[in-house]
Amino acid sequence: MSIYLPIAEISVNLFFLVGIGAAVGFLSGLFGVGGGFLLTPLLIFSGVPTAVAVASVTGQVVAASTSGAISHYRRGGVDLHLTLYLVLAGVVGAAGGVAAFDFLRGTGQLDFVISIGFLLLLGSIGVLMLQESVRSLLKHRKGIVVRERMPSQHTWMHRLPWRVRFKKSRLYMSVLPVLSIGVFIGFVGSLLGIGGGFIMVPALVYLLRVPGKIVIGTSLAQVVAMMSATTVMHAVKSQSVDMLLAFCLMVGGTAGAQFGAAAGQHLRGEQLRGLLALIVLAVAIRFGLTLLLPPADLFSMDHLMVDQ
Amino acid sequence: MIRSLGVVLCAFQMATPAHAVRVISGISHDTVEVTSSFDGERLTFFGTIAPDVGSSDQVEGPFHVVIVVLGPTQVRVAREKTSNFGIWLNTDQVEFPGFPSYFHVLSSKRLLEVTDIITLSANFILPESHATAPNPAGLTKTLDFGRELIGLMTEEGLFGVQETALQFMSDTFYSAQLTLPGNAPPGAYIAQTYVFRHGAIVARKPDDFAIRKIGFERFLALSAIRSPMLYGIACVLLALITGWLGGLPFKR
Numbered sequence: 114m115s116i117y118l119p120i121a122e123i124s125v126n127l128f129f130l131v132g133i134g135a136a137v138g139f140l141s142g143l144f145g146v147g148g149g150f151l152l153t154p155l156l157i158f159s160g161v162p163t164a165v166a167v168a169s170v171t172g173q174v175v176a177a178s179t180s181g182a183i184s185h186y187r188r189g190g191v192d193l194h195l196t197l198y199l200v201l202a203g204v205v206g207a208a209g210g211v212a213a214f215d216f217l218r219g220t221g222q223l224d225f226v227i228s229i230g231f232l233l234l235l236g237s238i239g240v241l242m243l244q245e246s247v248r249s250l251l252k253h254r255k256g257i258v259v260r261e262r263m264p265s266q267h268t269w270m271h272r273l274p275w276r277v278r279f280k281k282s283r284l285y286m287s288v289l290p291v292l293s294i295g296v297f298i299g300f301v302g303s304l305l306g307i308g309g310g311f312i313m314v315p316a317l318v319y320l321l322r323v324p325g326k327i328v329i330g331t332s333l334a335q336v337v338a339m340m341s342a343t344t345v346m347h348a349v350k351s352q353s354v355d356m357l358l359a360f361c362l363m364v365g366g367t368a369g370a371q372f373g374a375a376a377g378q379h380l381r382g383e384q385l386r387g388l389l390a391l392i393v394l395a396v397a398i399r400f401g402l403t404l405l406l407p408p409a410d411l412f413s414m415d416h417l418m419v420d421q
Numbered sequence: 422m423i424r425s426l427g428v429v430l431c432a433f434q435m436a437t438p439a440h441a442v443r444v445i446s447g448i449s450h451d452t453v454e455v456t457s458s459f460d461g462e463r464l465t466f467f468g469t470i471a472p473d474v475g476s477s478d479q480v481e482g483p484f485h486v487v488i489v490v491l492g493p494t495q496v497r498v499a500r501e502k503t504s505n506f507g508i509w510l511n512t513d514q515v516e517f518p519g520f521p522s523y524f525h526v527l528s529s530k531r532l533l534e535v536t537d538i539i540t541l542s543a544n545f546i547l548p549e550s551h552a553t554a555p556n557p558a559g560l561t562k563t564l565d566f567g568r569e570l571i572g573l574m575t576e577e578g579l580f581g582v583q584e585t586a587l588q589f590m591s592d593t594f595y596s597a598q599l600t601l602p603g604n605a606p607p608g609a610y611i612a613q614t615y616v617f618r619h620g621a622i623v624a625r626k627p628d629d630f631a632i633r634k635i636g637f638e639r640f641l642a643l644s645a646i647r648s649p650m651l652y653g654i655a656c657v658l659l660a661l662i663t664g665w666l667g668g669l670p671f672k673r
Contacts, residue, residue: 181668
């Protein structure tokens, strides 16, 4: 059964859309990430115009992160104060990302920048996560108990000027690293159509030393707020948000995420991180190949606008 | 005034051959409606060749008919990838303003047997004739990129020449079928019918039809353009509600 997407102006199989939404939703529930980094490439590879794929997945990421953010908030796992700083910086970054997106689309380099962005970002994060999880798996096998990193161990970043006290995270630190992380994730997220949870979580843990209980909830709340703003910006700037496409993905995604979250409780944290690292690396390699292998057709086309 | 009218009449008479004909044509749809299940539509073009108004002569063949179906124009770009230090990226592009988003030719016979290439190009009957307009990129590059662009459009099913798609049911009555693909862009379309005799155009007639989103699809597409801010906010609300509702049944 196919469904006509009014903004993408193509007809796509409905079961395919809900299916990939559910599959990616399952993984996102399993690993606690938004899943945009899988969904955007999948849509692009299946023929949805890049601009529509990126902008519509932004809306799907909001839905995928909402229920998680609410349940973390109820359990007190969200540092709203920290989230506010991250979101404000994120919106600034996202405005830059949306503008860059528009500019690159005109010059014909959008696909290249998206490919290389995914390659570098996913490649480096994937390698780091794989290293870390293999190390802790080996330690676990040897019977060594890994102690969680202590919060409030300050690094040089915390001592920069403009310090603010974040009560919930039990941190007294400079807002500069917080704002930089926010701007970076906002920019990359809106450019690549990803929520950036898989960058945010390590950044909060390793750079800002936010306590583990607060990390996931804060990251999710930030993703919901920032991607909401990005969706509106994409809608205003490029009019390429396909609500029907986003809705099909949301329906599959929110259902899949619940099953993923249930399945995730049977796996250990380092096993989960190892699996996620492998998936992230696979997507990175796929993008690397499109850059390195000679394309089947040297020529490609795009339409910039409809003549009025 | 009268003299100038006479000149015009003379010119008109010279231009029209002794046996003036006209074509009476029609299309099965004047609007192709795009609903949520739209996956293309089959159109029938038909018509008959008749003596011109006021002329009592019988029409004399043999006739050939060519129908050119044109979609709304767009600004299209063709881009070429080259290898730079092992990485493939777009390095060159040519813009084609006013390029048809859809172009199909239905003909009763091979185009080059219907008439010569000059007549074909002058009337924009060949796909290539849409990619030869003067361009700041220079002539050779325009031609190269234009050819590739037409190739890509053909792969998408948006361009095509079907040289035997049009059949004559009698000496003067013809019909042709065309399947519009699901990715045919919505907008105003023109079907230009040309009647040829001995390689010369003896009659022509434009018919128009439209591909239009209707109902909910139309509402969504219009809102996205007319009130993008509200549309964006509606998307976000939809996402928040879907996300919230999706989590409810599983709440412990």
